[in-house]
Amino acid sequence: MFGNLVRYLDSIVARDPAPRSRWEVLLYPGVWALFWHRIAHGLFKARLFFLARVVNHISRFLTAIDIHPGATIGKNFFIDHGFTVIGETAEIGDNVTIYQCVTLGGSNPTNGVGGKRHPTLEDNVIVGSGAQIIGPVTIGKRARVGASAVVTENVPEGATMIGVKARSTLVSAETWAKQFMPYGTPCKEPCEPAPNQRVDELDEQIALLRQQVEALIAAQSEREEAQSDGPACKGV
Incomplete structure (x- = not known):
């Protein structure tokens, strides 16, 4: 368990130049939000929905991050800063990075049945600050969603999306954005x-x-x- 924690903290240090040590990372609200979510999600899976909600509300009060207990989250998930909302049926893969004020929101089910209403973020996705990803869309592996983009359709693997409504930067995923991109937004050619x-x-x-x-x-x-x-x- 301690080894897993160290690897998780190291994965955040590798993506964030601000901390000087692992101890600083332990103070990040995103780390604590994920800790509380693991507890809430376990209660949710055990169908202890009220207790799961209690833990969720405690976490939101302490961290300003609202993760529904039903959301499924993989390894090394990092929320930089906070003020993020993640819906019930959201699915998040491994090594995903989300910056502040991001919403993984749901669409309105027209048939009255809840079902899958929130986004799926596959491995190594980066979502820039203020981005809104709405509905049961899939964000492919290594995709980047730029700051303040609004995504309502599926995003191909490795693509970089910008704007309202988000559009691809038209840069070949095979030749660009292979490495981690801070803030999910390229700022130099060939952006x-x-x-x-x-x-x-x-x-x-x-x-x-x-x-x-x-x-x-x-x-x-x-x-x-x-x-x-x-x-x-x-x-x-």
């Missing part, structure tokens, strides 16, 4: 080639328009010179 490509197209259009304007000015100048030379010739 999103599409906007840069659009800027290049606009630059080309501006250059073409400038050439056309210069040609029109030159033609107008020639006409004005021709008109001014005409009467002078007649006078001679």
Whole structure:
């Protein structure tokens, strides 16, 4: 048990540059939220729903993180900071990282049956701060959800999603984002080639328009010179 705890703390140190030791990590609200959730989830599986909720409310009061007792969470789950909400039918794989103010929310079942209502995050997923993942969608392995993105559809393995509604950065998953990406949001090339490509197209259009304007000015100048030379010739 002690060895598992050490490995868990080391996995957080590997993803967060802030702590100077494992002792600091033991003070993280995300670590304590996961500790309380393990207890609440055990009670939930034993169908002791009220006791599970009591533990859940204690955890939420102490950590500002609300994890429903029914949520299934794998190994080395790390919530950096807090203010996160995870719904009942959410499923989280191994080595998943979530930053502050993230919601793994549910969709409204139109048939009146609860069922699977919350997201599934597969192994090594990173979710940036403020992101909202809604409904029974699946976020593929190694996928990144950028800060404040809103995801309502499945995300392919290794993809990076940004924006509202979230869209892929169009970067090949085979050549990018293979390693851990802090905050789930790339900030350097080749983050999103599409906007840069659009800027290049606009630059080309501006250059073409400038050439056309210069040609029109030159033609107008020639006409004005021709008109001014005409009467002078007649006078001679």
